[in-house]
Amino acid sequence: MKLVAGNANRPLAEAIAAYLKLPLTKCVVRRFADMEVFVEIQENVRGQDVFVVQSTSFPANDNLMELLIIIDALRRASAHRITAVIPYFGYARQDRKPGPRTPISAKLVANMITRAGADRVLTVDLHAGQIQGFFDIPTDNLFASPVMVRDIKENFESDLVTVVSPDVGGVVRARGLAKRIGAPLAIVDKRRERPGESEVMNIIGDVEGRSCILFDDIVDSGGTLCNAAEALIDKGAIEVSAYITHGVLSGGAVARITSSALKQLVITDSIQATEAVRVSRNIRAITIAPLIGEAIARTAREESVSSLFD
Known part of the structure; x- marks a missing residue:
């Protein structure tokens, strides 16, 4: 080999x-x-x-x-x-x-x-x-979910966690994670007006007093995650983190996430991290090697x- x-x-x-x-x-x-x-x-x-x-x-x-x-x-x-x-x-x-x-x-x-x-x-x-x-x-x-499940169990109290899908299309993916960690599921109902921009419309599910984990496959501009985190906090979530497999993070995504309501964004090393990602206060990478x-x-x-x- x-x-x-x-x-x-x-x-x-x-x-x-x-x-x-x-x-x-x-x-x-x-x-x-x-x-x-x-x-x-x-x-x-x-x-x-x-x-x-x-x-x-x-x-x-x-x-x-x-x-x-x-x-x-x-x-x-x-x-x-x-x-x-x-x-x-x-x-x-x-x-x-x-x-x-x-x-x-x-x-x-x-x-x-x-x-x-x-x-x-x-x-x-x-x-x-x-x-x-x-x-x-x-x-x-x-x-990548087994790697993320391990990290979530090490860093969160499972009885307070709610897994959140940032859009309707990611429900199956988020449900799979929720089942693995024994947590309830919530969904962000959003409307995308044009590529790269999104508007959060509603939260489906109970997130009040919960530690919310947004779960998806790709984060690019970061707009969807930041809007979703803000909406979840407005609905009573005590903190919001995100676990995303591929950190594309183009344009001003890192600055946007750093100044957002997200406590942390956890990505994998499927894409090599830039210097901005490495020094960011609330972006962390876990390995899938x-x-x-x-x-x-x-x-x-x-x-x-x-x-x-x-």
């Missing part, structure tokens, strides 16, 4: 390698003067089971091209099987046609990864579960991955 890392999230790749007690394969991924990507695998991978760790986070297009070119290099080097390990799958929010003459970019990216030569995909908390069906190769969608490492090990041994979440 070989583990190859792109440049998108080197610390996570190194943590996965440490969990597996396996050195990262020597690999050069660099840019020409015009920013073309060049890849050279500096070890023999012929006949090997190779796992490529690369999130397609910001800059999404650069990191996606790195992933595709690494896969192509491995295929041409006669790797036996290539698994694209994509902790954060970019373009996942473009999983349907929201209007006429618009693309389904998630399907296009799935096609590109398949045609580049990947034999299977391993990712974490896809924005929409049906994206698994966009791939014509086996795809494992891991869930052991989760991904165990999934890689089980895949290499042809064992069940789904049993990780039983």
Whole structure:
């Protein structure tokens, strides 16, 4: 088995390698003067089971091209099987046609990864579960919730916690977490006027005197979370935290969250944290390296991955 890392999230790749007690394969991924990507695998991978760790986070297009070119290099080097390990799958929010003459970019990216030569995909908390069906190769969608459940149990009194879905679309995800920790569920009913902006309309459920945990897969601008936290406090919640798998945190999101009613935002290291995130007073990262490492090990041994979440 070989583990190859792109440049998108080197610390996570190194943590996965440490969990597996396996050195990262020597690999050069660099840019020409015009920013073309060049890849050279500096070890023999012929006949090997190779796992490529690369999130397609910001800059999404650069990191996606790195992933595709690494896969192509491995295929041409006669790797036996290539698994694209994509902790954060970019373009996942473009999983349907929201209007006429618009693309389904998630399907296009799935096609590109398949045609580049990947034999299977391993990712974490896809924005929409049906994206698994966009791939014509086996795809494992891991869930970060076991890692978050452990952290919640260490930091909260379970009898005071209410899990809150920040929108109706995330109810199934939030219900799953609530069931795991034995907490009630509430829902934020919101209306989105335009992309990146949201207006909280109502809170469905009893949150008065409760420690509320907002739970979702992606935080980007942070507007939805901040509005939801303010609405929950207005409804009598004693404190509001958020557990989000992928901290995209674009634009002024970090400043917005820092000055919000949120006590803390807990994200995973699926996306490499910026300096602003690292120094923020109320943003904290937990690692999913052991989760991904165990999934890689089980895949290499042809064992069940789904049993990780039983």
